[in-house]
Amino acid sequence: MQRATERAAIEALEQGEHGNPFAFLGPHRDGDGAFIRAWLPGAQRVELLAASRGAPTGDGPPDGELLGEMAQPHPGLFCLRIEPPRDYRYRIHWPDSVQETEDPYAFGPLLGDLDIYLFSEGNHRQLGEVFGAQLARHEEVDGVRFAVWAPNARRVSVVGNFNAWDGRRHPMRLRHPSGVWELFIPRLGVGEIYKYEILGQEGLLPLKADPLARTSEPPPATGSVVAAPLDYSWNDAEWVEQRPQRQAHDQPLAIYEVHVGSWRRHGERDGRQLSWAELSEQLIPYVLDLGFTHIELLPIMEHPFGGSWGYQPLGLFAPTARHGSPQDFAAFVDACHRAGLGVILDWVPAHFPTDPHGLGRFDGTALYEYAHPFEGFHRDWDTYIYNLGRTEVHGFMLASALHWLRTFHIDGLRVDAVASMLYRDYSREPGEWIPNRHGGRENLEAIDFLCHLNDVVNLEVPGALVIAEESTAWPGVSRPTREGGLGFAYKWNMGWMHDSLRYIAEDPIHRGHHHDELTFGLLYAFSEQFILPISHDEVVHGKRSLLDKMPGDRWQQFANLRLFFSFMWTHPGKKLLFMGCEFGQWREWDHDQELDWYLLRYGDHVGVQSLVRTLNQLHREEPALHRLDGNSAGFRWVIGDDHSNSVYAWLRHDRDGATLLVVHNFTPVPRNAYRIGVPLPGRWTVLLNSDDELYAGSGAGSRGELQSEEQASHGEAHSLILDLPPLGSLVLKPAEN
Incomplete structure (x- = not known):
């Protein structure tokens, strides 16, 4: 029976199907000794060496002394019995190298019961510091602890250059009943590229990037990278302390929206994107000179496709490697704060892309997304929809939001596509959506998540803003949750944006017939805490640039643009303006090339920029223009x-x-x-x-x-x-x- 069990285990390891490697590999008590097994396909010889870690165990052999050469009863399987049991490590003879390392299967469970419990109930607010790849010193050995959620997998392995991307080498331990897999790999360090190899119920899946990775390879590569904890010495204590007052509703708020990959480049077209250090040197002084109070960045979370502008992210805990390291990004935020500028990030909890290395069908099942396409797939964007009713997904997204606010001192999150989260029938025809448990169209799970998010942010990051891009008449978006609202700090006023842009595009001779389009917005201007947005969405996809929307000859177009900005800055509501609009760019925004800075050689473009500077100064210096917005x-x-x-x-x-x-x-x-x-x-x-x-x-x-x-x-x-x-x-x- 024992031999049959051993043969079955060897066969499962050989075929990459063993789901419980700790039951067979590593040390196992054998009377007064221990029987040690290692599965190392491709190794030629393996020697067992004495190791001294932790408390001394008596008069055993010194560290590094040969305990014996392991037998190889089957290709890839190495065995040796030692007496008495003691700490050890391997000396592995590969065809082209020799490696010394401790045995990953000699270590006990890694994650604490509290971590497992909080994750399973959807309330672990430090997931970025616990799951994923974490540098760790475990039982006096340095290495990397991996943890990933894949409850329906038959086997999960960590793969990388360190094991020749062979999923048989480092299968993980499953922690029942949470569905979390974990493994400590000794002597691994910062910079290692890795992924997860997952065997689902129906077979092997494409290699998956780590959902909790804190940095990744620069696209188009898709590997996750072991990162050290953020080691940055912050100099913004005064800013953080004053943030609740600086960002109160009665303070000026004028936001400059930026796509960092195309604001400036090295060369007008196809040039290298700027680093965070270069953006600190160029973007911050520019925004300060124009008098904006905040910079809002289109999503800088890692995303595979640059053409999504970041709105299809897969690295919900990782700043994109396109512009530098997490430390570089922290330095940029710190520089903004020391200059008196707040930083807002666009954040996307509504959907995620279908790239095979991403979250979609992560363990072979609909794990992060709803299973039914009527609930789980956005046809507009060809993306999956997060199942926020699942506690683990709810907690994953909550931890992502807190990660940016706490780890990187971010001052606010603009939540993308809130309307698509609130309604189950969003952009769906009758018969193409599934009602909630009460038979209604509201997505109750998403509503619960948004309320929870806002309550937690208010509690744990005082003064931070959570802003809703919400395009419907949903009531109470910026009303506190205790009063029945969603709890956002602000809501984008999409109705004002559509009405005012439609009006300003009319030939002046016809504007008298559309007069109410500008007055209508004042009927509801005080029903929410509003931001007036002229964002990137208004200057792409054939909508033309803001200047090019203006009717008339060249003089009238520039006069209309100046008039529009004056109307916007004197209208109740905070302000947001997309880059390039401030100097009257003629062409639509193109994410693949920088703004047309050469236009500032011309007086009418300089004039528009000067007006924006003056409007921001008035907005800031005249309390009547902001205090009771x-x-x-x-x-x-x-x-x-x-x-x-x-x-x-x-x-x-x-x-x-x-x-x-x-x-x-x-x-x-x-x-x-x-x-x-x-x-x-x-x-x-x-x-x-x-x-x-x-x-x-x-x-x-x-x-x-x-x-x-x-x-x-x-x-x-x-x-x-x-x-x-x-x-x-x-x-x-x-x-x-």
Whole structure:
């Protein structure tokens, strides 16, 4: 019977089907001694050496002394009995080298019961420091501890150059009932490339990258890389301490959205992408000069396909190797903070790509994704949908979010495609979706996850922002969860974006017929904490650049763009602008080449950039433009019904009563001697005229100081006579007496 069992074990090892290698390999008590087995296919000879680790065991042989040469009863299998049992290591004679190493199968269980328990209940918030490949010193031996979740696998092995990518060499231990596989490989270190070889119920799967890898090979290679814990000496304690105040709702928030691979390059087309160090030297001063408060990065989590812009990531714990190491990325964030800039990352918990080395059918079954395609597959993007109702997946994604916020001191996460998470029938026809347990269309598991995410972030990373890209009328997206909301800090105002871009693209002669498209957004502007987004999505796929959307001749296009920015920056809501828009790039964004920086040789492009700089300065210095963004008390209409002239005017208020008057003329016709009621008598100062020569405008319209008249208008006892510039905006403030 024993011989039959041994033959079966050898056959399973030989065929790569042994799912419990610790039951056969390594040391096993044999009376007063131990019987040791090693499975080393391809080895010629194996010697057993004495090892001294941990507490001394008596008068045994010294470290390195030969205990004996192991017998080879079957090709690849080496055996030896020693007496008494003691620590040992192998000297393995390969055809072209000799290797000394401890036996991976001589070590006991690795992960603690608490780690296993927290993972299984979906509440392990430090997965990035426990699972994956972790440098470890185990029983006085240095090496790497591997841990991966694959509950339906028959066998999981770690493979890499260190074992010639032979899955028979390092099969892992299964920890029942969690489905976690683990193995400690002695003497392995930082920089080793590895993957997991997984034998599913129906056969061998493509090699899988580590879902918890903290760094990977630069694409197009797909191997995971053993990384040391982040060893970076942070210098941003003051920023982190002040973050809850800096990022409060009553503070200015103007975000510059960046795709780091195409902001600048070494060479205009097909040049090398900038490193994090180069981005620190070039991007940070540029954003500071323009007066933005935050940089938002399109996803920098590792992703196989550059053309996804990062929105199809597979390395949810790894900064992409395209721009440097995790330490380099940490240094970039630190430099932003020391310069006074916040950093927001786009983060994608809604879906993941189908690349064979990724998460899809990870152990041969639908593990991270829903099994049914009506729940688990996005036809719009050809991606899988996370099954956030599974506790392990819920916890995996929660740990990913916390990893970026805590490990890299990130100031906020913009959650991509929230609408697709909230609705089970998102982009599906009747009969192509599965209702929830109540028969409704809401994805209850995703809702629970988003609420949990926001509650945990608020608790564990005070002041960090979680922002929803949510395009529907779902109520309470930015309302606290204790009040029945989803708990986000902000929601992107997609309705404002669509309405305003549709309006501004109209020929001015027709704008009077579309007047309500600009006023409509103020009906719901205070129902959420909103960010007004002009993002990358609006300048790709045939939508044309922002400047190219503008109607009219060249002068009118630039005037319309300046007017649009003035409208956006004076409208209630925080601001987000995609790179290149700030200087009026003509062509659509192309992720394969840098922005058209040569355009800044021309005055009209410089003028747009100068206006954005001024608008950010006003936004930052005038509390009326930011302090009550999400409160109706901070806004009052003055003129909202002048369809014939396409003129809009409103007041912005601070909580202490400070007031600004904002006037927009959306036609190319100067409106001279235009009377507007004001709430305060006296002198008013023009803070901004978007048609000023400073911005390459025509120089028309009011400027300087104006005296109000005691003549009623627009419900006020006093009024101003203004000259409204063509396709221009004015911002006025009561002069100090």
